[in-house]
Amino acid sequence: MDRKSYEKQLVGERAADYIRDGMIVGLGTGSTIAFTIKKLGERLKRxxxxxxxxxxxxxxxxxxxSLxxxxxxxNEVSHIDLTIDGVDEFDPQLNGIKGGGGALLFEKIVAKASKSNIWVADGSKEVDILGAFPLPVEVLPFGSQHTARAIREKGLDPKLRMDGENPYRTDSRNFILDCHIGKITEPERLSQWLNALPGVIENGLFINIVGKVLIPEGDNDVKVIGK
Structure with a gap:
């Protein structure tokens, strides 16, 4: 196992310790969260x-x-106590970019329904300013080229995510435009602008949502950022 995979396992498994008896838990998507889910499966057995x-x-x-x-x-639960998810990039204010795995819409809906949110990440995801990771924007297939043109005119350089020779489809059967921005100086303003654009379903900026981020510290420890 390489260093990055080890770090993902370290923080992913540690996050499972935050799950308590009686909780309704949101489970995110991605390679780091897979370790959380597997650890939770082990806990349920013992x-x-x-x-x-x-x-x-x-x-x-x-x-x-399967576990x-x-x-x-x-829609079958009244609330969610805690959601644990990964993050593609996060800044000192604990704002982040998500959607590298294509699940940003459902991830944001579940996060907003949660009383508490924790992100888990390897050390490379901590940045001073968001934007190095391309910002995913989920859009309707209908008129997607026109939506992309409007985003491009804003200077955001959108690229249609592909799955082989065909456009990548989310679980909602939508497309994703990955916007290569570089630096996002006003994430909240950008998020509002994108979501007001006809054809945009949701964007991957997660602002004022998470309370804690778990990242590796040293060889075998986990650092908790936030409250």
């Missing part, structure tokens, strides 16, 4: 944990169900 989980993607649902983790649809 502990008496009465929990219910809500997924942010088909991929996560399949993994969780015997009780799952429900978001």
């Amino acid at each position: 502990e008496t944990l009465n929990i219910t989980c809500v997924s942010t993607s088909n991929q996560t649902s399949e993994l969780a169900k 015997g983790i009780p799952m429900k649809e978001l």
Whole structure:
């Protein structure tokens, strides 16, 4: 296992310790969260944990169900106590970019429904200013070229995400435009502008959502950033 994979496992497994008996838990999507889900599956085998989980993607649902983790649809629960998810990039204000795995819409819906949110990340995801990671924007296929043109005129350099020779499709069957920006100096303003654009479903800027971020520290420890 290389260093980055080890760091993902370290923080992913540690995040599972935040899950308590009686919780309704949101499970994010991605390679780091996969370690959280597997660790939770192990805990369920050796502990008496009465929990219910809500997924942010088909991929996560399949993994969780294969490990015997009780799952429900978001509309079947009244609230979510805690959501644990990965992040592609986060800044000192704990704002972040998500959507590298294509699940940004469901991830944001679940995060907004949660009382508390934790992100897990390897050390490379901590940055001074957002924007080095391309910002995913989920758009309707209908008129997507016109939506991309409007975004391009804003200077955001959108690229249609591909899956082989065909456009990548989200779980909602939408397209994703990855916007190569470089530096995002006003993330909240940019998020509002994007979401007001006809054809845009949601963008990957997660602002004032997360309370804690877990990142590796040293060889075997985890640093908690936030409250």
